[in-house]
Amino acid sequence: MVIFSRGEGSHRVEEGLRLVAAMLGMDQPPIIVFVDDGMGVLREGALKDALMRDYLTTASDMAGLYALDASMVEIDLGLDVTPVTFDELAGMMGECKAVVAY
Numbered sequence: 001m002v003i004f005s006r007g008e009g010s011h012r013v014e015e016g017l018r019l020v021a022a023m024l025g026m027d028q029p030p031i032i033v034f035v036d037d038g039m040g041v042l043r044e045g046a047l048k049d050a051l052m053r054d055y056l057t058t059a060s061d062m063a064g065l066y067a068l069d070a071s072m073v074e075i076d077l078g079l080d081v082t083p084v085t086f087d088e089l090a091g092m093m094g095e096c097k098a099v100v101a102y
Contacts, residue, residue: 001030002093002101003038013041016102017055020063029063031092033084038102039067044076066092 001020005012023030040046042065047053059065060079067081068089075081084092093099 001032002099003032003034003041004036005102006037006040012102013038014049014052016100017052017059019100020059021055024058024062030059031066031096032059032063033066033068033089033092034081035068035089039069039073042067042075042079042081043073044078046076 001016003013003016005016020030020032034042041056047056056065057078060081065079065081066084066089067075068084068086
């Protein structure tokens with residue numbers, strides 16, 4: 001799952017986080033990568049909705065999160081975020097059965 005939309009007020013990010021929670025509930029942990037504006041979701045306090053914060057924290061704890069060029073934003077230290085390069089992202093996407101973007 002690639003999240004590139006802004007966080008707060010973005011229904012796309014909320015839909016993506018709900019899908020992540022459903023996949024985790026079905027023991028199908030997704031690969032979640034944040035790029036471009038989606039990186040803002042990783043900032044401390046970026047998500048005001050407590051449920052969305054819980055979804056993100058749970059995804060971080062259970063599946064881990066990835067970020068393309070993680071140096072672009074100051075990431076919440078409570079999240080498990082692994083930086084990836086473009087080549088690594090392409091390789092990860094090539095190994096997946098499906099890729100969705102929010």
